[in-house]
Amino acid sequence: MVRRRQFLIATGSTIGSAIVLPQAAWSAWRTIAAPAAWPPAATTLPLGTMPDLAQNKGKAVSPEDPDTGDCSSAPGPRTLLIYDPAFALACRVATHARRNGGFALALENDAGALWYRSILPFLEQDAHVPRRDGAALAQRPGGVQGHGNTDALEQAITITGLTPHAAFFVLSTLAITAGMRISNSRSAGDRHLLAWHLEFRADSPIRPPENPRMNSPMSA
Amino acid sequence: MRSAPLPPHVTQAAFDAALAAFRIALGDAAVVTSTDGLAAYLDPFAPGDASQYSASAALMPSSVDEIRAVLVTANRYRIALWTVSTGRNFAYGGASPRIAGSVVLDLKRMNRILEVDETLAYALVEPGVSYFDLYQHLLDQHSALWLDPPAAGWGSVVGNTLERGFGTTPYGDHAAMQCGMEVVLANGDVVRTGMGAMRNSTSWQVFKAGFGPSYDSMFMQSNFGIVTKLGIWLMPRPAGYRLCHFKFRHDSDLAAIIDTLRPLRLDDTIQSQAVVEHAIRWAAGVSTRRQWYDGAGAMPDTAIDAMASALGIGRWNLRFGLYGPEELVAARYRVIERAFARIPDAQLHAGDYVNATTTPSGGGDGNQVGIPSMAAFQLLNWRGGSGAHVDLSPICPPTGRDALAQYQLVRARATEYGFDYYGGFTAGPRHMHHIFAAIFDRDNAAQSQAARSLLDVLVEQLGAAGYGQYRTHLAYMDLAASQYDFNDHALMRLSETIKGALDPQGILSPGKQGIGGARFEG
Numbered sequence: 001m002v003r004r005r006q007f008l009i010a011t012g013s014t015i016g017s018a019i020v021l022p023q024a025a026w027s028a029w030r031t032i033a034a035p036a037a038w039p040p041a042a043t044t045l046p047l048g049t050m051p052d053l054a055q056n057k058g059k060a061v062s063p064e065d066p067d068t069g070d071c072s073s074a075p076g077p078r079t080l081l082i083y084d085p086a087f088a089l090a091c092r093v094a095t096h097a098r099r100n101g102g103f104a105l106a107l108e109n110d111a112g113a114l115w116y117r118s119i120l121p122f123l124e125q126d127a128h129v130p131r132r133d134g135a136a137l138a139q140r141p142g143g144v145q146g147h148g149n150t151d152a153l154e155q156a157i158t159i160t161g162l163t164p165h166a167a168f169f170v171l172s173t174l175a176i177t178a179g180m181r182i183s184n185s186r187s188a189g190d191r192h193l194l195a196w197h198l199e200f201r202a203d204s205p206i207r208p209p210e211n212p213r214m215n216s217p218m219s220a
Numbered sequence: 221m222r223s224a225p226l227p228p229h230v231t232q233a234a235f236d237a238a239l240a241a242f243r244i245a246l247g248d249a250a251v252v253t254s255t256d257g258l259a260a261y262l263d264p265f266a267p268g269d270a271s272q273y274s275a276s277a278a279l280m281p282s283s284v285d286e287i288r289a290v291l292v293t294a295n296r297y298r299i300a301l302w303t304v305s306t307g308r309n310f311a312y313g314g315a316s317p318r319i320a321g322s323v324v325l326d327l328k329r330m331n332r333i334l335e336v337d338e339t340l341a342y343a344l345v346e347p348g349v350s351y352f353d354l355y356q357h358l359l360d361q362h363s364a365l366w367l368d369p370p371a372a373g374w375g376s377v378v379g380n381t382l383e384r385g386f387g388t389t390p391y392g393d394h395a396a397m398q399c400g401m402e403v404v405l406a407n408g409d410v411v412r413t414g415m416g417a418m419r420n421s422t423s424w425q426v427f428k429a430g431f432g433p434s435y436d437s438m439f440m441q442s443n444f445g446i447v448t449k450l451g452i453w454l455m456p457r458p459a460g461y462r463l464c465h466f467k468f469r470h471d472s473d474l475a476a477i478i479d480t481l482r483p484l485r486l487d488d489t490i491q492s493q494a495v496v497e498h499a500i501r502w503a504a505g506v507s508t509r510r511q512w513y514d515g516a517g518a519m520p521d522t523a524i525d526a527m528a529s530a531l532g533i534g535r536w537n538l539r540f541g542l543y544g545p546e547e548l549v550a551a552r553y554r555v556i557e558r559a560f561a562r563i564p565d566a567q568l569h570a571g572d573y574v575n576a577t578t579t580p581s582g583g584g585d586g587n588q589v590g591i592p593s594m595a596a597f598q599l600l601n602w603r604g605g606s607g608a609h610v611d612l613s614p615i616c617p618p619t620g621r622d623a624l625a626q627y628q629l630v631r632a633r634a635t636e637y638g639f640d641y642y643g644g645f646t647a648g649p650r651h652m653h654h655i656f657a658a659i660f661d662r663d664n665a666a667q668s669q670a671a672r673s674l675l676d677v678l679v680e681q682l683g684a685a686g687y688g689q690y691r692t693h694l695a696y697m698d699l700a701a702s703q704y705d706f707n708d709h710a711l712m713r714l715s716e717t718i719k720g721a722l723d724p725q726g727i728l729s730p731g732k733q734g735i736g737g738a739r740f741e742g
Contacts, residue, residue: 109505112373112594116352165607166600169264173308174374176260177328191604192508201256 080122082107082114082161082171087193090162107163111170119159119171123178126157158183159198168194224258224276225321227299228740235276238297242279245289250329252278261307261324263316263694265608265662267672273316273694275302278324284448288408290325294727295406300740301325302729303446305347305379308372311611311657312383313694318731319740325446328376333357334449335425341365341454342399342425347378347447351592358454365454366590368392373592378450382440383691386646386653388588390543391455392493393648395440400424402449403439406723411435411445425451441691442715443729443736444722455590458543462553462573463580463588467534469565471521474536474627475620476563478645478652481538482618484559485649489552492588494540496623497644499528502537504602504642504659505595518635534567541588546573599642605661609642610671610695612656612678614687618647623654626687630656630678637674638667653690679703694731701734 081097081104083090094104105118159175161168172182175198185196226235242251252258253276261278262270279301281287294301300322307315307326315324331348336357343354343365351369354377358365368387370380384395391397400414411417413436416424428436439445468477477496484490500519503512512530513523528535538560542549550573557568571580580586586593600607612630616622623645631641634656643656658674660667672695679689679696683703692700704711712734719726719736731737 109598110593110595111597112352112592116356164601165605166597169600169607170374170594170597173264177306181256191510192601 078157079103080105080119080157080159082119082159082163082167084163084167084193087162087190089188089190089193093162107167111163111167112174115171115174120174120178123157156200158200161194161196161198162188163194163196164192165194168196172196172198223255224253225274227276227321227323228319230297230299230321234297235299238293238299239277241293241296242277242290245293246279246281246286250280250282250286252280261315261326263310263314265310265314265610266316267608267610267658267660267668267675267693267695270316272320273313273318274320275315275317275324276321278315278326280326280329282329284402284404284410287325287404287446287448288410291404291406291408291727294323295725298725299323299727300730301727302732303327303443305376305382306350306374308375309379309383310372311609311693312691316694318694318697318729319737322730322740327378327446327448330448336361336363336365336454337425338363338365340426341456342451343367343377343454344400344425344449344451345377346449347376349377350374351377351380355590355592364457366391366457367452367454367592368394368397368590369587369592370394371587371596373587373594377452378447381450381452382447384440386493386648388493388495388539388646389455389541389590390491390493391453392646394452395437397453398436398440398450399426399428399453400451401436401439401447403445403447405445406725406728410448412449413439425453438718441733443732444718446728457576457590459545460543460549460573460575460578461589462542462549462570463585464538464540464542464553464556464568464570466538466560466569467532467567468536468538468563469528469534469567471535473534473563473566475624477536477538477560477620478618478623478647479620480559480563481647484556485618485647488649489555490540491543491552492541494538494647495644496647497537497539498641499524499531499533499535499537500640501599501642501644501657502533503527503531504599506531506598508604509602509640510604517638519640539588543576549573599657599659602640602642602659603661603667606663607659608662608668609657609659610675610693612654612658612675612682613689613691614654614682615690616645616652616654616687618650618652622687623652625685626654626682629681629685630654633674633678633681634658637670637677639671639674697731698734698737 079102081094081102083094083104084107085091097104105114107114161171168185179200180198181201183197183199185194188195226232239251239253258275258278261275263273266273279290281290290301293299300319302317302322303325304315304327306328315326317324327347329348330346331353332346333343333349333354334346335344345354351367351373354367358367366389368389368391370385370387381394381398386392386394400412400416402416403411403413405411412424414424414430414434415421415427417430428434439447481494485494509519512527513519524535542552553570560566560568576589579591580589599609614626616626630643634641639658641656642659643654645652645654658671660671662668675696676699679692679699688703689696689700701712715735726736726739730740
C-alpha cells in the first residue's frame with residue numbers, strides 16, 4: 001500500500017526537494033500567527049510533562065533545513081504548531097518555531113491519532129500547571145463550566161497550523177469540543193494548504209474533556 | 221438578538237420558559253443558546269444551506285436523571301428534541317436536527333466506560349464514549365480485546381452502533397454485535413432490554429433476547445427512545461493476522477470480484493467485512509486530484525488508469541484481513557488465493573502473518589486490527605478548497621450483476637453532475653452496502669447544490685430499481701423512507717403507530733428516518 005507521505009516523497013512533491021518560500025503564503029501565515037496575539041514569551045511550558053514534544057524540539061524537519069531568515073514571526077513558546085511536512089512552507093515555519101523555543105508537531109496521515117495521542121494529553125497536562133496567579137487553568141471537572149479568568153485565558157496554550165483542509169477540519173472539530181475556537185483560518189497561498197489558529201474560548205473551562213472513567217453501571 | 225430559529229409551533233414566551241427550566245435542571249453552562257455555541261451543531265458538510273437544519277438550542281445532560289428532567293419540560297412545552305451521542309455522523313447530517321428549530325440533546329458528557337469484561341469479551345458504555353476513548357481504555361487496561369472501529373474513530377460507539385455502522389474486522393457489523401441497552405422513553409421511564417430487564421441480571425451483555433419480545437433493534441435508527449447505555453461485544457485478540465490487498469486491473473472486473481468473494485464470505489473463509497474500493501477512493505487517501513487530473517468534470521478513464529498505475533493499485537482493490545493461528549490463516553489464504561487467481565491480470569498481495577500485537581503502519585490498515593483512526597478524512601483534500609462530502613448508501617445483494625448495475629448507474633449520474641466516482645462496496649456474508657461519496661467544496665455554492673441534486677437523483681433512481689438506502693443524510697430521509705412502500709407504506713404506518721404510543725407528543729427526534737416529522741413541518 002502506498003502511504004501518502006511515501007507517495008509525496010516518491011513523486012518529489014515537496015519533501016526533500018529544493019525549497020522556494022512562497023512569499024504570499026508566508027505573509028498569510030504571519031498575519032494569522034502574529035506575535036502580538038501570543039502570550040508572553042517568558043511563560044514556559046512544562047517540558048518534563050510532554051515527552052513527545054520535547055523529543056521533537058529542535059529537530060530538523062526538512063532534509064534541506066533551509067535558512068529561515070527573520071524568525072520574528074515564528075510561533076511563540078505558548079503556541080503549539082501543527083504542520084504538514086509534505087509542504088515546504090510548513091517545514092520552514094516549523095524550523096522557525098523550534099529555533100524560537102516553540103514546539104512543532106508533524107502531521108502524518110492521521111490527524112485524529114495526533115490529537116488523541118499527543119495534543120489532547122498535552123492540553124490536559126498544561127491545564128493543570130500552576131500559572132502566574134498560582135491557580136491551575138483547570139478549575140472544575142465536567143468540561144462545560146466557564147471561569148471568566150481572562151488572565152488564565154491569556155496564558156492558555158494556543159494551537160496554530162499549516163496543514164491541508166482535512167487535518168484542519170479534524171483538529172478544529174476536536175478542539176472545539178475541548179473548549180477552543182477557530183480564531184482564524186485562511187489559504188496559505190496554495191489551494192491545498194491552510195494557515196489556521198485555535199485558541200480557548202472565553203467561556204471555556206480551558207480544560208479538555210476528561211477521558212472516560214470506569215464507573216458502576218448502577219450509579220447513573 | 222437571537223438568530224436561531226424557535227422550536228416549531230412554540231412561542232417565544234414558551235421557549236423562554238422552557239429554557240429557564242432546562243437551566244434549572246442542567247445548569248447554565250449545559251444549555252447552549254449563543255450563536256457561537258450553536259455553530260458547532262450546524263452540519264459542516266450540508267449539501268446546500270446548513271441553516272435549513274439549524275437548532276434552536278442545545279442541552280448537555282450528564283446523567284439519566286438530567287435527561288428525565290429535560291423530558292418533563294420538553295413534554296410540557298412540546299419542544300422537539302434531537303438526540304445525538306457526539307454529533308459526528310458527518311456526511312449524514314452531523315449534529316444537526318432534521319426539523320429546524322429542534323433542541324439538540326447532546327449526550328457527549330455522558331462519557332463513561334461502565335464496564336469491560338475481559339472474560340466474556342464485552343463493554344458497556346455511555347453515548348459520549350468514542351472509539352478512540354474505548355481504544356485508549358483497552359490499552360490502559362492491557363486488555364486482550366479488540367474493538368471494531370468505523371472509518372471515523374472519533375464517532376460514538378453508541379451512536380455508530382445505533383446507526384448500524386460498519387467496520388472491517390470480523391466484528392464489523394456493529395448492530396449485530398450489540399447486546400443489551402438502557403433506554404429512556406419519552407415519558408421518562410427507564411427500560412433495560414434483554415436480560416437487563418432483571419434487576420439482578422448476571423447476563424445483560426451476553427444474551428440478547430431475554431424473555432419475550434426483543435426490542436433492541438427498535439431503538440436503532442429510530443426516535444422511539446433515548447439510548448443511555450449500550451453493550452457491545454468485543455473481539456478476543458487473535459493469535460495473529462494477515463492483511464490482504466488484491467488489485468484488479470480492469471473496471472469490468474467488478475462483477476467477477478463480487479461473484480468470487482460471495483461464497484468465501486458466505487462460508488466464512490474470509491472472516492472480516494471485505495472492502496472493494498474503486499481506484500479513486502484509494503487514491504483520495506494518499507493524494508489529491510490535481511496531481512492526476514485538474515480538468516473540469518469527472519476524471520476520465522485514461523487519467524484513472526494512469527493514476528492507478530502510478531500508485532501501484534488496481535481499478536478495483538479488495539481489502540480484507542485473516543485472523544487466528546498461523547496454520548489456519550495460511551489455509552484460508554490458499555483457498556482465497558486460488559479463487560481470485562482466476563480473474564485475469566489480478567495481483568494478489570498479502571502482508572506477512574504477524575503477531576496480533578503488531579501495529580500496522582497505516583491508519584486504514586489499523587482499522588482492520590481494532591485501531592481507530594481518522595485517516596479516511598483525507599478524502600476532504602481530494603478536490604481542494606473546503607472539502608466536504610455527502611454519502612449515498614444503498615444496500616446491494618452480493619452478486620456481480622447487482623454490483624455492476626449499481627456502479628454503472630451511480631458513476632453515470634455522478635459524471636453527468638461533474639463528480640468523480642469515489643466509492644466502494646463493503647461485503648458482509650449476505651449483503652453489501654455500497655458507499656458513494658459526492659465530494660465537494662462547501663465554499664462553492666454550485667458544487668454544493670450539484671451534490672445535493674445528484675444524491676436526490678441517485679436515491680430516486682436506485683429506489684426505482686429496487687435498491688433501498690440503509691442510511692441517508694437528513695436531506696434524503698423522507699425520500700428514502702418513502703421508497704419502503706410495500707402495501708401502501710405499511711411499515712411507516714407501523715412505525716408511526718409505535719411512535720404515537722411511546723411518544724404521544726412526538727418530541728423525540730421528529731423526522732428521524734422519516735418518522736414523526738409531519739406534525740412539526742409546515
